[in-house]
Amino acid sequence: MATYRAIAAVSSALEGMIRDQYPRDEFDAGVQVSLYQTRDFEAPMDNGFSVFLFHVGVNPTMRNLALRRRPDGRRVRPSLPLDLHYMISTWATDVQMQHRMLGWVMRMLEDNSVLSAGHLNHYLAQGDAFADNEGLEVVCEPLSLADYLTLWDRLRPRLPVSATYRIRAVMLDSEQSVDEGPRVQSILVDGEGGPA
Secondary structure, eight states, rough: OOOTTTHHHHHHHHHHHHHHSSSSSTTTTTOEEEEEEEGGSSOOOOOOEEEEEEEEEEEGGGGOOEEEETTOOOOOOOEEEEEEEEEEEEEEESSHHHHHHHHHHHHHHHTTEEEEHHHHTSSSOOOOBBBBTTTEEEEOOOOHHHHHHHHHHHHHTTSSSSEEEEEEEEEEEOOOOOOOOOOOOOOOOOOTBBBB
């Protein structure tokens, strides 16, 4: 179960893993790796990788979770299960280099398709977003044609060759306690021996 910092931790982990692992002998040493917002597509980098969080949604199969019980026994509101949708884009002046970069980043993400808490917490300044026993799955998930056309319309003419990924069921924990009544001390019974 993760804190509200989980979204930032996932984005930073994707960015950091690409930055740490890209092959410097094949790609220029000046390759940039950046988290992107929509406005960054107006004047994009010349050479590098962008990580763009384009959609956050509640996971529909896990929406109605039960209350959680903390280790101290308190009951708290259910976790909020989120799916994070990312677009990883490659930028290069040479189209073949751009395609090689895309092939590399897709292979790297497939090789690291389960992100441990160590990966997720490592790249965030406050490294406590995820508990030690947590992990998330990175799934390559192509966009539907309608979603692709919507993104194309919003980001054109600067939408490069890209791959889209979904990080499923990022569980944002609540710290809000659920009021409980006092513990039952005794049960009233009627003269027959049953509850009153």
